[in-house]
Amino acid sequence: MSSRARRGSKHRGRLILAIIGVAILALGTACASAGDEAGGGASASTTFASQPSSESLQTLADGPVTPGRYDVMPPAEGWAECPDWLDPCPAEPSQARSLTMDVTIPSGWEAAMGATVLTPVGFADGASEAPDGAGLVIGWTPPFAGLYDDPCQPQSHLEPDIKPGPTVEEFVAAVVAHPKLDITEPVDVELGGYQGLYFELTNPSDISKCYDWRPFEPGIYAQGDDNLWSVWVMDVDGFRFVLVTEEFPGTPARVSAQLRSMVDSITFQP
DSSP states (O other): OBSOOBOOTTSOOOOOOOOTTTOSOOOOOOOOBSOSTTOBOOOSSEEOOOOOOOSSOEEOOSEEOOSEEEEEOOOTTOSOOOOTTOSSOOOOOTTGGGOEEEEEEOTTEEEETTTTEEEESOOTTOTTSTTTOEEEEEEEOOTTOEEOSSSEESSSSOOOSBOOOSSHHHHHHHHHHOTTOEEBOOEEEEETTEEEEEEEEEOOSOOTTOSEEOSEESSOOOOSTTOEEEEEEEEETTEEEEEEEEEOTTSOHHHHHHHHHHHHTOEEEO
């Protein structure tokens, strides 16, 4: 990925498919600015284009996607399908059922996991996985989201060690402070008419000893060595929304460009 403004060497570290909890998301790593065809880093105060939404869009569902514009709905399970370690489970906000996201999807993509993940079709080695996969993950993260001291996890969905507050700034500050995450400096960003923070994260070159390499929960896990993530953490009318694109150095330029075009097309319907 080009134009990566990296931090010092003490901040090292390196995510699919599953934003657990309440994600409608999930989260491929294409850089969302209009850089080179493999993806370019966002500059400070980055703005991503958005398209007006229709009032009568089709709701995105699992399976191959006919090109067009779609509503992405919150998951049927509710705002917070709580993990075993959380008791009591926080109540779903009353407005959570009405908050949707619209996105324009090109030809050659399919939806999965309750229409929270988009991946390209026709990849023999896995649509989201190394060495050339990609994915787009979309979700609203619950207030109990947290980070692991060591992203190299022995099993899935353990209780996070680091529990930041519920805001965009608190979550991103915890990511920035983590000594094992290799990220670019976060920058202000606008997406779909709302404000937030954007950064890029590079996963390690060898995750073979990890059951999952997962930096935060709910969140996706690394899809292979050198997995590249672009991460938007947005405040959408008080909801913390996380969007991740993930890809690899070998991801075809055409797929990277389609990831960027989908991100550029996003609008929210609060």
